[in-house]
Amino acid sequence: MRLRLRYEKLGKVRFLSHRDVARVLERAVRRAGLPVAYSEGFSPHARLHFGLALSVGHESLAEYLDVDLVPSAPRPAVHEIPDLLSGCLPEGLTATAAVDLVPGTASLQESVTSSTWEFRVAGVPLAPLAAAADELLAADELPVDLTRKGKQVREDLRPLLLDLSTEATSDGVLLLVELGTKPRSVRPAEFLAVLGARCPSPGPEAAACAAARVLRTHQWITHDGVRREPIELAAPSPHAVERAS
Amino acid sequence: MTVHEGPSGAATIWDRLEPLLPRVQRPARYIGGEDGSGTPDWTQRVPGGPVAWLLSYPDTYEIGLPNQGLQILRELLNERPDAVAERAYAPWVDLEAELRAAGLPLFSVESHRPAAAFDLLAFNLSAELTYTNLLNMIDLAGVPVRSAERSAAHPLVVVGGHCTYNPEPVADFVDLVVLGDGEEVVGEITEVVRAWKAGGRDRREDVLRALCTVPGVYVPSAYEVTYEAERLVAVTPRWPEAPELVEKRTIADLAEWPYPREQLVPLTEVVHDRLNVEVFRGCTRGCRFCQAGMITRPVRERPADQVRTMVQEGLRRTGYDEVALTSLSTADFSGIAEVVGGLVDGNGQGDACGQVSVSLPSLRVDAFGVGIAAELQKGRRTGLTFAPEAGTWRMRQVINKLIREEDLYGAVEAAYSQGWRRVKLYFLTGLPTETDEDTLGIAELARNCVELGRTHQRSPSVTVSVGGFVPKPFTPFQWFGQNTVVELQRKIHLLREDVKRHRGVQMKWHDPRATLAEGLLSRGDRRLGPVVEEVWRRGGTFQEWSECFRLDLWEEAMAAHGLSVDWYVHRHRAEDEVLPWAHLSAGLHQDFLWQDWQDALAEVGLPDCRWTPCYDCGACTGYGIEHIVASATPPAGGSQGTGQVLPGAVPVELGRRTETVAS
Numbered sequence: 001m002r003l004r005l006r007y008e009k010l011g012k013v014r015f016l017s018h019r020d021v022a023r024v025l026e027r028a029v030r031r032a033g034l035p036v037a038y039s040e041g042f043s044p045h046a047r048l049h050f051g052l053a054l055s056v057g058h059e060s061l062a063e064y065l066d067v068d069l070v071p072s073a074p075r076p077a078v079h080e081i082p083d084l085l086s087g088c089l090p091e092g093l094t095a096t097a098a099v100d101l102v103p104g105t106a107s108l109q110e111s112v113t114s115s116t117w118e119f120r121v122a123g124v125p126l127a128p129l130a131a132a133a134d135e136l137l138a139a140d141e142l143p144v145d146l147t148r149k150g151k152q153v154r155e156d157l158r159p160l161l162l163d164l165s166t167e168a169t170s171d172g173v174l175l176l177v178e179l180g181t182k183p184r185s186v187r188p189a190e191f192l193a194v195l196g197a198r199c200p201s202p203g204p205e206a207a208a209c210a211a212a213r214v215l216r217t218h219q220w221i222t223h224d225g226v227r228r229e230p231i232e233l234a235a236p237s238p239h240a241v242e243r244a245s
Numbered sequence: 246m247t248v249h250e251g252p253s254g255a256a257t258i259w260d261r262l263e264p265l266l267p268r269v270q271r272p273a274r275y276i277g278g279e280d281g282s283g284t285p286d287w288t289q290r291v292p293g294g295p296v297a298w299l300l301s302y303p304d305t306y307e308i309g310l311p312n313q314g315l316q317i318l319r320e321l322l323n324e325r326p327d328a329v330a331e332r333a334y335a336p337w338v339d340l341e342a343e344l345r346a347a348g349l350p351l352f353s354v355e356s357h358r359p360a361a362a363f364d365l366l367a368f369n370l371s372a373e374l375t376y377t378n379l380l381n382m383i384d385l386a387g388v389p390v391r392s393a394e395r396s397a398a399h400p401l402v403v404v405g406g407h408c409t410y411n412p413e414p415v416a417d418f419v420d421l422v423v424l425g426d427g428e429e430v431v432g433e434i435t436e437v438v439r440a441w442k443a444g445g446r447d448r449r450e451d452v453l454r455a456l457c458t459v460p461g462v463y464v465p466s467a468y469e470v471t472y473e474a475e476r477l478v479a480v481t482p483r484w485p486e487a488p489e490l491v492e493k494r495t496i497a498d499l500a501e502w503p504y505p506r507e508q509l510v511p512l513t514e515v516v517h518d519r520l521n522v523e524v525f526r527g528c529t530r531g532c533r534f535c536q537a538g539m540i541t542r543p544v545r546e547r548p549a550d551q552v553r554t555m556v557q558e559g560l561r562r563t564g565y566d567e568v569a570l571t572s573l574s575t576a577d578f579s580g581i582a583e584v585v586g587g588l589v590d591g592n593g594q595g596d597a598c599g600q601v602s603v604s605l606p607s608l609r610v611d612a613f614g615v616g617i618a619a620e621l622q623k624g625r626r627t628g629l630t631f632a633p634e635a636g637t638w639r640m641r642q643v644i645n646k647l648i649r650e651e652d653l654y655g656a657v658e659a660a661y662s663q664g665w666r667r668v669k670l671y672f673l674t675g676l677p678t679e680t681d682e683d684t685l686g687i688a689e690l691a692r693n694c695v696e697l698g699r700t701h702q703r704s705p706s707v708t709v710s711v712g713g714f715v716p717k718p719f720t721p722f723q724w725f726g727q728n729t730v731v732e733l734q735r736k737i738h739l740l741r742e743d744v745k746r747h748r749g750v751q752m753k754w755h756d757p758r759a760t761l762a763e764g765l766l767s768r769g770d771r772r773l774g775p776v777v778e779e780v781w782r783r784g785g786t787f788q789e790w791s792e793c794f795r796l797d798l799w800e801e802a803m804a805a806h807g808l809s810v811d812w813y814v815h816r817h818r819a820e821d822e823v824l825p826w827a828h829l830s831a832g833l834h835q836d837f838l839w840q841d842w843q844d845a846l847a848e849v850g851l852p853d854c855r856w857t858p859c860y861d862c863g864a865c866t867g868y869g870i871e872h873i874v875a876s877a878t879p880p881a882g883g884s885q886g887t888g889q890v891l892p893g894a895v896p897v898e899l900g901r902r903t904e905t906v907a908s
Contacts, residue, residue: 013512015272020513027280027510027564057267088564090278090512211267 001069002105003034003078005085006097006231009060013092018053021093025065028088034081035073051108051230052115052185052219060216062115064108064230066101097231108230113182114162116218119175119192124208126168132198132205133166133175142194157194160186172208178220188214258349259357265343273513274306275340277332277354280510280563284356285329293442296435298322298330299353299363299400303370303378304789306334306354310509311517313571314406315369317504318427328435331355331363335378336385338787344385351385360386364438366400370408373766374759374788376415377781379404383418390778392420392466397449401438409463410493410540411718411826414766416465417774421456423463424829425493425540426526428502430461457486461494463829470771475812477770480828492830497870499526499545503555510563519567519604520559524552524584527864528573529854529872533645533845534634534673536717537573539838540831542864544855546875549580553587560601569604576609576617577855580875585620611652615659628667629660635676636686642848643678645841650690657694661701668694668707674736675714675728675760677845684736687711688743688750695749708751709744711737713760715767719831721841723824726817727764733757758796762788764814765799770825773813776802834863 009021016024026046029036038044047068054060069075076084082095089095105111121129136142142157160180167174175195179186192209199205220227266272289295300319302309309315315332322330331353336344344350351360360366366386368379380390388399395402404412405423412422423430437459441452457464467487471479482489496502508520525546528538547555556568568588572578588603603621608614610631618629633648635641641648657668672687691707698705713733716722728736737754744752766773779802780788780795787793803810818824820839837860844851854860855872865871 012276012278015266015276016512017271017273020273023514024512029564030566031561031564056272090280092278211264 001037001071002101002103003067003069003081004099004101004105004108004231005065005067005081005095007063007065007085007089007093007095009054009058009063009093011059011092013090014057014059017056018050021054021063022048022050024090024093028085029067031088032081032084033076034067034085035070035075037068037070049107049109052112052181054216055187055189055214058188058214058216061096062216062218062229064112064219066108099231111221111223112219112230113222114178114180114220115185115216116163116220117175117177117179117188118215118217119177119188119209120169120172120213120215121175121205121208122172122211122213124172124205126166126173128199128203128205129173129175129195129209130166132195133164135198136161136195137164144190144194157186157190161191175212188212256359257357258352258359261347261349262352262357265340265347265349269339269343270337271513274334275336275354276512277357278512279310281505281507282332282355282509285323285331287329287356289326289329291327291439291443293439293446296328296365296438296442297363298328298365298367298431298435299333299360300330301333301360301366301368301382302335303368303375303382304335304372304787305337306511307513307515308789309334309369310511310515311521312369312371313505313521313523314427316509317502318367318431320505320507321428322431322435325432325435327439331358333360333366333382335382335787338793341381341385341786350387351382361388361400363400364442365403365434367403367405370404370406370412370415372789373408373414373763374794376766376777377785377788379415380418380778380781381786384781390418390781392418395420395449397446399449401452403434407537407540410536410829410831411768412463412465413771413825414769414773414777416771417778419465420453421462421464423494424461424491424831426496427494428496428504430459430494433459434462454484454486457484457488460492463491465771468828472772475809477823477825479823480825490828490830492867493540493832495543495832495864495868495870496526497545498873499523499547500551500873503547503551508559508563510565517569519569520556520563520565521569521571522552522555522559523547523572524570524575524578524580525572525875527872528577530574530577531645531841531851531853532634533643533721533841534676534714534717535573536720539720539833541573542832542862543870544872544874546578546580546873549583549587549875552580552584552875556584556588567602567604569606571606574609575605576614578875581617583875585617588621608656610648610656612655612659615656615663619659619663628669629665630669630671631656632671633690634671634673635679635683636672636688636690637683639848640676640679640683640686642850643845644673644676645845645850647850650693653690654693654697658697658701661698661705666702666705668698668705670694670707670709672709672711673714674711674740675733677722677725678848679736681736681739684739685743688740688747691744691750692747695747698749704749706749706751708753709740710753711740712755713757715760715764717767718824718826719833719838721838721845723768723838724818724820724822724842726815727760729815730757730761733760756791756794759788759791759794761810761814762794762796762799765803765810768825769813772806772808775806776808779805830867832862832864832867834861834867837862 026048037047039047049066051064078098078100081098085095139158143154144157146153162180163178165176192212196206196209219230300315302312319330322328333351333353383390383402389395401420403421404419405427409422437455453464456462457467467482467484469481469483525544527541527544529544532538608631610633633653634646635644660668674684691709694707695705716725716727734757741752744750780798783798785795785798
């Protein structure tokens with residue numbers, strides 16, 4: 001019996017690490033009275049399955065968590081769970097949706113293929129960033145040098161840059177970016193560094209990019225050319241419509 | 246940029262702090278938001294405004310947040326209609342640099358108000374090596390570090406906690422010191438400060454004089470210190486309000502103080518990250534090295550049913566899956582069997598706390614203690630810790646920790662046979678009268694424990710943890726000259742060489758240089774004030790952290806002020822010497838302590854007075870209070886560790902005999 005939850009992480013709690021959020025959620029699930037299942041063995045732990053990590057300092061409208069429940073135990077109705085859980089969470093962490101998963105549903109780690117991000121870059125004009133963005137989209141490859149297990153490796157970020165647009169805001173620039181997660185997640189900071197490097201130098205843009213306010217708005221599962229969210233609320237499945245009618 | 250004006254007119258600095266946080270390590274420790282916290286109501290209608298306390302811990306959030314004393318006081322103050330309390334911790338060096346560069350002050354973690362917006366900056370002093378952080382936090386608050394330079398507009402700086410039984414090294418920097426339990430006295434201080442504020446917050450001396458009359462409050466500036474050559478000869482009141490002897494405060498009955506009611510649950514990881522329920526305060530085992538055991542007497546147990554309620558409600562409210570039953574020696578709690586039985590049976594009572602582990606932070610060294618641990622730790626059994634403290638029976642008689650070798654071996658055997666794989670043993674070295682035979686006895690005990698383990702486990706391991714002994718005020722060892730760094734290093738080397746030759750024994754030790762600095766402050770007088778200040782000014786903060794500790798700063802500051810480390814640390818004191826804390830009292834009679842010191846030198850042990858007639862240490866009789874125990878029978882095994890065998894009932898009267906604390 002697996003439950004999937006969506007939650008937001010906004011405001012001061014954006015400074016919590018992924019590990020911190022995991023611990024907060026584990027306590028909240030217990031306090032909310034969900035009959036969470038425990039692993040067997042010498043040191044049993046609650047069976048919570050987290051999705052993609054969100055770096056310290058970033059906000060999100062779309063974080064996900066799967067929770068295994070004891071199959072036979074009494075439990076609240078699924079539509080009651082978001083409010084129940086939010087009542088046990090600190091300000092800024094809010095559960096916004098819950099669904100029961102069909103047995104055999106792939107895990108979040110396996111199935112999520114991309115995220116959409118809002119990057120708010122303050123105090124800079126649109127033009128240089130828009131030009132840099134065009135340059136990124138026009139490039140055949142975007143090599144980045146990384147140190148992995150002590151070795152220098154070169155990777156191409158271009159296949160993971162799925163979409164990118166820019167618009168001016170009252171105090172800077174808003175970037176809307178979709179970044180892939182397979183074979184690995186591109187961290188927003190990595191992308192912003194690549195973007196900053198294409199901006200005029202010297203200039204305020206690179207530093208402003210590094211200090212951008214980051215918000216994840218969506219996670220996506222793209223499968224056989226169809227893109228959907230890990231919890232779909234807007235379009236209920238035909239199955240559910242059938243039953244409701 | 247917007248700056249929100251708080252209801253009291255004090256601006257929160259959050260908007261200016263927030264941009265700094267992405268640049269520092271672990272920013273979660275600066276955001277507050279813990280379950281159970283929340284910003285108190287600053288709009289209370291009190292003439293002059295509510296009395297605002299900033300309860301502070303002079304170390305990082307991770308170390309300071311779990312401090313139960315500050316959590317208790319936070320709740321008590323916020324329950325009052327005339328007070329508000331928020332919390333602050335020492336920012337790590339990276340944020341400190343950012344704050345100073347941005348011109349921002351120390352702040353509270355609840356509403357992120359500047360520290361100077363509070364009426365009292367209150368610090369818990371639990372470790373001497375945090376003193377430089379105390380100065381740093383006062384300075385970061387924008388308050389002059391020396392109390393003499395503060396005006397009526399500045400907050401009052403208050404300190405409490407175990408170190409304040411000798412606050413003289415920080416006397417120049419604090420306005421008032423609280424001795425003993427804080428539950429009652431914070432209210433009395435609030436009332437004095439409220440009246441001062443309502444009266445126009447005039448001269449600082451007026452409020453300090455008034456505070457001198459509150460029992461348990463010591464105002465250092467109200468006392469004159471006289472020296473003759475290098476000797477301290479007298480500490481005398483300068484004002485009529487100041488008592489000649491300041492007595493500690495003691496709450497008579499823990500049952501009346503079921504606090505914290507809402508233990509804070511941090512959003513980021515801290516030490517002791519679990520529910521903590523205090524089962525008793527005080528200890529009468531009489532271990533002579535242990536300051537906590539001496540200054541917190543008498544024993545005041547919480548009723549067993551209240552412990553159970555606090556555990557069950559606490560788990561439900563917090564969502565923790567671990568609870569610690571805290572005290573100085575929890576297996577001695579007379580209600581332990583009842584509580585443990587209730588907790589174990591109570592699991593799965595329809596609440597959501599089915600998978601709860603219970604820990605006892607201090608385990609008694611015998612099979613009974615291990616039996617309790619076995620009952621509580623059904624799941625993972627990795628390591629158990631015992632504290633025999635010394636390697637030979639002779640040495641343990643000197644320190645009055647009367648654990649027989651059979652007790653230790655019984656405990657260790659029980660641990661290995663019941664599935665634990667690692668045993669950790671705590672020892673002190675540098676104890677009075679210690680010989681190399683005593684020191685090497687530590688290695689022998691460890692070796693024998695490994696051998697016992699081999700009959701049950703393939704590769705049993707024993708970790709020996711050795712700390713250098715620091716004599717503390719208000720203990721029988723307060724007259725003892727601490728071992729030098731060279732001597733402690735020699736003893737550690739001796740042990741290491743011996744331990745190396747045996748498989749299965751690991752050894753860890755505390756840096757003897759840090760032990761020296763701790764010893765300097767532990768029994769220092771006011772002449773160390775400029776030394777503490779100089780170490781702080783030269784960047785010596787976070788001295789509890791080995792990566793930050795700088796003995797050279799301490800030694801250079803001592804030399805610069807013409808003071809001898811040797812005289813302060815390594816010198817034995819004489820009976821007639823005026824000790825720097827002679828004008829303060831933890832309730833213990835001076836002649837009791839001196840007699841106990843003589844008994845120590847004569848290798849004579851002293852039984853636990855919970856189970857034997859009173860020998861008048863002063864802690865009960867002086868204040869008209871009593872030991873309060875939860876159960877009429879001592880825990881199984883009697884008062885193990887005091888050399889007493891006590892079958893049957895406890896020969897003490899139960900419950901309260903007298904009404905209140907004499908005050």
